Amino acid sequence: MSEPLINVSLYHVLGVLIVLYGHLGIVKGREVCYNPLGCFSDEQPWSCTPERPLAALPWSPEKINTRFFLHTRQNRWQHQIISARNLASIKASAFRTNRNTHFIVHGMGDKAEKNWVPKMCKAILEEEDANCIGVDWHDGSGWIFIYVQALNNARVVGAEVAYLLKVLWENLRYPASKVHLIGHSLGAHVAGEVGRRHQGIARITGLDPARHYFENAPAEVRLDSTDAAFVDVIHTDTGPLIGLGIMMPIGHLDFYPNGGKRMIGCPNKLVLIESVLCHHLRAVDYYLESIKSPEGFLGYPCDSYNSFSYGSCFPCPKSGCSLMGHFSQLPPTLSATPQIFYLNTGGSISRLSRWRYKVSVTLYGTRTFKGRFYVILPAARGATWEYEIVRNGPSYGNTFSGFIDLELSLGRMNHVTCKWKPILLNLFSHQFGAQRIEIQSGKDGKVEELQLKGKLILQKSDPPGCLILAL
Structure with a gap:
């Protein structure tokens, strides 16, 4: 009987810390401008709403230090750093305009080197001759005690990616229709900001997009189906107490493996940070394995996970099921509301497909x-x-x-x-x-x-x- 009390206490402590942070020098109704990215306000809908009670202005681009790590088949083991502010760095790199480009954006407290980001790039390059760019904003991605600051910094990161796409179009005639953005946690909402600023993005994939300050928030401040021609989302940590992932469907196709709350193979003790992060990062694991095993992540359209478990949505309907992960595709016809899919997975890394x-x-x-x-x-x-x-x-x-x-x-x-x-x-x-x-x-x-x-x-x-x- 003691564990639930500990969990609630931890959740409340984090809430108090965030509230204290909100009272330490945060001034509402202000704006900052960073050339050439534009201006950023802390007024509605960015703050002062039921979903976003606290306000913060994003840090400067110099402090956030967004960097772009390019991987291609020519340099898959060692990334090249390119910059929108230095066109020569792009022209001298292995970036090629005849390829599709995948941007991979990490979330809070993460980075884009020596972890899952370059691993995902290498997996993609095994299947496709592409440009794969890891977006590193480690200096501005923060941690839990400055979460409000980190989510506002994400707006600048989105503007940085959008500015790079603008430079690629204006100088190399590289179109947004060749661009796929993959974002985990806060990185998913970074991708949404890119799509809001730069029209015509082909696809955005949200890997368990962050929940807090985004759940039920206006589409302008979060990832939404209007941000790209095709938006697919994988939900893996939507538990009601301390889940980090957004619950609501926000894409064209929304996948809830194992019901979307607790992932098979992750520790069950909610008080362990590694347990919480395991569920949150499982979306990354599923996407990685889907690159090699696409048919093993078939999502079934269904009203609920219970209905799926009882077999009410079996087999696939005439309209078909949809693949979750790298090979997910925009269906021939789209409904006015998000299409929701369920599936079960395995619990061991590299054996997750079913x-x-x-x-x-x-x-x-x-x-x-x-x-x-x-x-x-x-x-x-x-x-x-x-x-x-x-x-x-x-x-x-x-x-x-x-x-x-x-x-x-x-x-x-x-x-x-x-x-x-x-x-x-x-x-x-x-x-x-x-x-x-x-x-x-x-x-x-x-x-x-x-x-x-x-x-x-x-x-x-x-x-x-x-x-x-x-x-």
Whole structure:
């Protein structure tokens, strides 16, 4: 019973610190101008609203020190620094106008070197001959105790990126239609600021965009679907108490893996900072793995995660599902409201992708029993996957279904093993098997049916039996 009290106390302490910060010299109703970026005000909607009670003016560009680290296939292991204020640095670099450009923007307290940012650039360059630019604003990204200052500094960073795009267009005729912005946490809202200032951006991807001071705020101050031709968002830390990610859908396509609140594989103790950051950074992990395994992050359109879990949104509708991550695409037709997608993932880094199937089992047996029924599917290199299909009450002659999320896409199978475990002990005379097993793919709805071939193999509770052979 003590942990929730500790969590609430921590949350309140952070709130008090932010309020104290707001009373230490913050003056509302002011404006600062930084050539050539323009002017920045601390008036509404940037502050003095229910969503943004505290005000702060952004630091100067010199203090924030935004830098652009260019990676290409010619220099993927060592970035080149380019600057909008030094055109020669761009012309002398490996930047090429015939390629698409991906900007990657980190969030609060982070940086763009020796971490996930160059790692993501290298992964993208493995798949595409592109310009990949890490946007480093470490000096201005702050930390939790100056969060209000950091989120206002993000406005200057967005202006810096927009100014670079302006220079690229005016001098090299490089269009915004070749630009993709990827931002994590506060970096997602930096990307939104870029799109607001520089029209025609092709795509913005928000990786768990920051919540505080952005949830329910006007579109002008946060990432929004109007900021690019295509805006896709991955939500991974929307828990109600101390979640760092925005809850509301803000893009054209919004993905909520595992429901969007608590990510599989992250520690469960909410008081641990590494636990909170694990959920918040999982969006980065999903995006990274999606570059190599795009089909393993298929999002299903659904009203809620509960409906998705119960199978109400399975298989993909005629309009199709959408891929989450690097290969996400703008659908042929857009609705007036954001389209929301759900999916399940794995919990181990490099094994996060999953393929969803529906397994239906028609049982055969000597009598009704209470217990659990499992199917065991063959995997690669002689391994197997075991999944519970029925809990508490199968009976012979009936068909039961369950949904499973596999580490790999299933090919054609020639056998499935099943087993059951009774609830009560000493029921060894009860024998069960399966007459038919159907496996339906979520992606295309195709069904593979495996039926009994030859003699039915009945099975006691142990060892596994009930071998079903495909015809």
